[in-house]
Amino acid sequence: MASLDSKIPKGPLSNKWTNHKSHINLVSPANKRLIDIIVVGTGLAGASASATLAELGYNVKSFCFQDSPRRAHSIAAQGGINAAKNYQGDGDSTYRLFYDTIKGGDYRSREANVHRLAEVSTNIIDQCVAQGVPFARDYGGLLDNRSFGGVLVSRTFYAKGQTGQQLLLGAYSAMNRQIGRGKIKMYNRHEMMDLVLVDGKARGIIARNLVTGKVERHGAHAVVVASGGYGNVFFLSTNAMGSNVSAGWKIHQKGAHFANPCFTQIHPTCIPVSGDHQSKLTLMSESLRNDGRIWVPKNIDDVKAIRDGKLSPTQLKEEDRDYYLERRYPAFGNLVPRDVASRAAKERCDAGYGVNATGEAVYLDFAAAIIRYGKEQAHVKGLDENDAVLVKKLGQGVVRSKYGNLFQMYEKIVDQNPYETPMMIYPAVHYTMGGVWVDYNLMTSIPGCYAIGEANFSDHGANRLGASALMQGLADGYFVLPYTIGDYLADDIRTGSIATHTPEFDAAEKAVVDKINLFLNSKGEHSVDYYHKKLGKIMWDKCGMSRNAEGLKEAMADIKALREDFYENVNVPGTDSEFNEQLAKAGRVADFLELGELFAKDALDRTESCGGHFREESQTPEGEAMRDDENFTFVSAWEYKGEPADAVLCKEELKYEEIEVKTRSYK
Numbered sequence: 001m002a003s004l005d006s007k008i009p010k011g012p013l014s015n016k017w018t019n020h021k022s023h024i025n026l027v028s029p030a031n032k033r034l035i036d037i038i039v040v041g042t043g044l045a046g047a048s049a050s051a052t053l054a055e056l057g058y059n060v061k062s063f064c065f066q067d068s069p070r071r072a073h074s075i076a077a078q079g080g081i082n083a084a085k086n087y088q089g090d091g092d093s094t095y096r097l098f099y100d101t102i103k104g105g106d107y108r109s110r111e112a113n114v115h116r117l118a119e120v121s122t123n124i125i126d127q128c129v130a131q132g133v134p135f136a137r138d139y140g141g142l143l144d145n146r147s148f149g150g151v152l153v154s155r156t157f158y159a160k161g162q163t164g165q166q167l168l169l170g171a172y173s174a175m176n177r178q179i180g181r182g183k184i185k186m187y188n189r190h191e192m193m194d195l196v197l198v199d200g201k202a203r204g205i206i207a208r209n210l211v212t213g214k215v216e217r218h219g220a221h222a223v224v225v226a227s228g229g230y231g232n233v234f235f236l237s238t239n240a241m242g243s244n245v246s247a248g249w250k251i252h253q254k255g256a257h258f259a260n261p262c263f264t265q266i267h268p269t270c271i272p273v274s275g276d277h278q279s280k281l282t283l284m285s286e287s288l289r290n291d292g293r294i295w296v297p298k299n300i301d302d303v304k305a306i307r308d309g310k311l312s313p314t315q316l317k318e319e320d321r322d323y324y325l326e327r328r329y330p331a332f333g334n335l336v337p338r339d340v341a342s343r344a345a346k347e348r349c350d351a352g353y354g355v356n357a358t359g360e361a362v363y364l365d366f367a368a369a370i371i372r373y374g375k376e377q378a379h380v381k382g383l384d385e386n387d388a389v390l391v392k393k394l395g396q397g398v399v400r401s402k403y404g405n406l407f408q409m410y411e412k413i414v415d416q417n418p419y420e421t422p423m424m425i426y427p428a429v430h431y432t433m434g435g436v437w438v439d440y441n442l443m444t445s446i447p448g449c450y451a452i453g454e455a456n457f458s459d460h461g462a463n464r465l466g467a468s469a470l471m472q473g474l475a476d477g478y479f480v481l482p483y484t485i486g487d488y489l490a491d492d493i494r495t496g497s498i499a500t501h502t503p504e505f506d507a508a509e510k511a512v513v514d515k516i517n518l519f520l521n522s523k524g525e526h527s528v529d530y531y532h533k534k535l536g537k538i539m540w541d542k543c544g545m546s547r548n549a550e551g552l553k554e555a556m557a558d559i560k561a562l563r564e565d566f567y568e569n570v571n572v573p574g575t576d577s578e579f580n581e582q583l584a585k586a587g588r589v590a591d592f593l594e595l596g597e598l599f600a601k602d603a604l605d606r607t608e609s610c611g612g613h614f615r616e617e618s619q620t621p622e623g624e625a626m627r628d629d630e631n632f633t634f635v636s637a638w639e640y641k642g643e644p645a646d647a648v649l650c651k652e653e654l655k656y657e658e659i660e661v662k663t664r665s666y667k
């Protein structure tokens with residue numbers, strides 16, 4: 001078993017960051033002009049990195065498969081972004097954010113990276129405000145905050161329910177300025193198909209123009225992968241339809257270790273699955289748990305009556321409701337972290353208390369918040385606090401101003417008015433904590449190849465706290481990578497531009513073209529989606545919210561068999577010289593079919609429960625996740641060896657020097 005320890009810097013945390021700051025001077029402004037960097041992906045991580053690298057003076061080529069960076073998955077982020085500003089004076093601090101994130105991740109993330117994240121969190125807000133991002137403000141004009149799960153302070157900055165979109169517009173504006181200056185060359189509708197290595201270093205990519213089908217070569221001194229998460233390996237997830245693992249998987253195949261693939265986040269507040277026809281699930285932002293109370297009926301007869309349409313949830317008396325999160329976790333209540341809330345919902349539904357036709361839904365109820373806010377408003381306005389109709393109207397107004405767009409979205413999808421009747425929610429796949437392994441500088445195990453944002457594994461351990469993905473993506477993009485990358489590029493100032501008419505580029509391009517032809521010539525019976533859907537079902541049933549050894553072994557065998565069938569029987573219509581979504585998707589599903597097996601292998605290997613990874617064999621008598629610190633305080637970084645089943649495990653031992661490792665409790 002190999003060790004990655006030598007790549008992790010030693011010493012006190014603060015020095016690590018200071019050391020890297022000193023590397024800024026290693027590439028002078030004049031020399032930066034001689035260096036080309038490819039950034040694959042222009043979501044929040046990639047757009048912020050592209051803009052900052054260009055601002056520093058590097059020549060940047062940025063790629064995205066959408067028609068504009070503005071359409072990256074990042075725009076889906078609704079709830080907010082964390083920063084340890086302590087604007088509420090509630091005792092927040094860099095250390096507190098660091099502590100919450102390590103604890104929230106169930107002590108499976110790298111201490112140094114998380115501390116750096118907490119340190120730069122406050123800079124992100126300043127940067128974005130300077131760009132004009134319209135964060136919500138309180139009555140006095142100061143930036144407002146709300147709380148997210150797993151924390152006892154209010155540190156989440158937000159822009160109504162559109163935080164990701166507004167942040168991306170800020171980063172995109174910064175990028176556009178550099179595009180205008182000629183420092184960024186933007187390749188929309190281009191998909192990275194492979195990484196090109198020369199003498200073991202990342203020296204470029206093969207990309208495909210998705211509109212014309214042309215396969216292109218692009219050389220650079222370094223390649224940054226910011227391609228997002230792989231939750232769509234489950235087919236149904238809250239991720240954008242195009243989100244995929246391919247860029248990360250291609251670099252894995254070329255030597256980048258893939259870390260903790262089984263660490264997936266299942267978000268507790270999503271609109272429940274309604275049938276077989278769906279291709280997408282919808283998140284109801286976690287911000288709703290600030291005011292919504294989660295419950296199911298206490299009595300099974302009431303559950304049946306609700307399901308049969310004989311009883312409405314609003315008719316159920318307070319004493320007949322089980323606010324199970326408040327009951328089980330009195331300290332955090334409805335604001336427990338996502339893994340805890342998701343498992344608790346599953347536990348109630350598995351016990352038969354699910355409130356919709358499929359038995360997989362719990363209530364998220366705003367009635368109490370509406371009355372609370374309504375009374376407050378009546379008091380402020382000097383109106384009658386005992387007038388129930390008035391109080392309800394005023395309260396609904398407050399809730400509308402906080403969450404109006406989310407309520408509207410729910411009503412459009414479910415056709416029920418959530419101001420009048422509780423929302424129904426159920427957990428769904430949402431985020432992947434696993435990803436490409438990176439060192440402290442965010443470099444993968446391939447020299448010159450970096451991974452940032454959701455594509456890497458670095459900061460969230462086994463469970464991500466709400467509003468911390470945007471923080472990590474923008475920390476990586478604005479404040480970490482642009483400076484740490486100089487450490488590597490300092491040796492490249494005399495290299496000259498990277499030639500692409502070389503045997504290495506020839507071989508990589510040929511492999512890409514051969515794969516495209518393989519798909520087009522297969523002429524099998526089944527669509528790409530047929531395989532994706534089947535893969536998703538295996539993943540959800542056997543690698544989902546709870547996992548056991550038997551199911552995981554079955555999943556590995558089932559996915560391998562499905563992959564073999566895919567290569568025999570897939571049918572990809574159209575040609576390679578036109579805009580062909582099915583062809584693009586075939587490549588992505590082929591990679592999911594490999595990742596899925598590695599995912600199951602990783603989950604099988606980790607016999608402990610931690611964060612989002614719940615092994616049925618490892619739980620406390622109360623049904624809580626039971627970690628095994630003695631045997632599993634490490635990052636599982638897998639080395640590619642062809643078949644996913646043959647991947648070799650490299651361990652990065654996790655050492656906690658600044659934080660005491662404890663059993664996670666939110667009671």
Ligand SMILES: Cc1cc2nc3c(=O)[nH]c(=O)nc-3n(C[C@H](O)[C@H](O)[C@H](O)COP(=O)(O)OP(=O)(O)OC[C@H]3O[C@@H](n4cnc5c(N)ncnc54)[C@H](O)[C@@H]3O)c2cc1C
Pocket residue numbers: 040041042043044045046063064065066069072073074075076077078079080081163164190191192193226227228229238239240243244246247283430431452453454455466467468469470471473
């Ligand atoms: C519904 C929803 C709500 C969320 N809300 C929040 C929230 O409130 N707060 C929070 O902190 N987090 C939230 N998250 C998580 C957060 O949105 C994501 O983790 C984050 O936006 C990921 O950013 P990214 O830049 O890493 O990747 P993405 O935004 O996914 O961008 C990936 C980029 O890579 C490109 N790409 C991918 N593959 C290729 C390829 N092969 N070739 C070329 N380009 C490629 C894409 O075109 C895109 O530009 C939410 C997630 C979801 C699903």
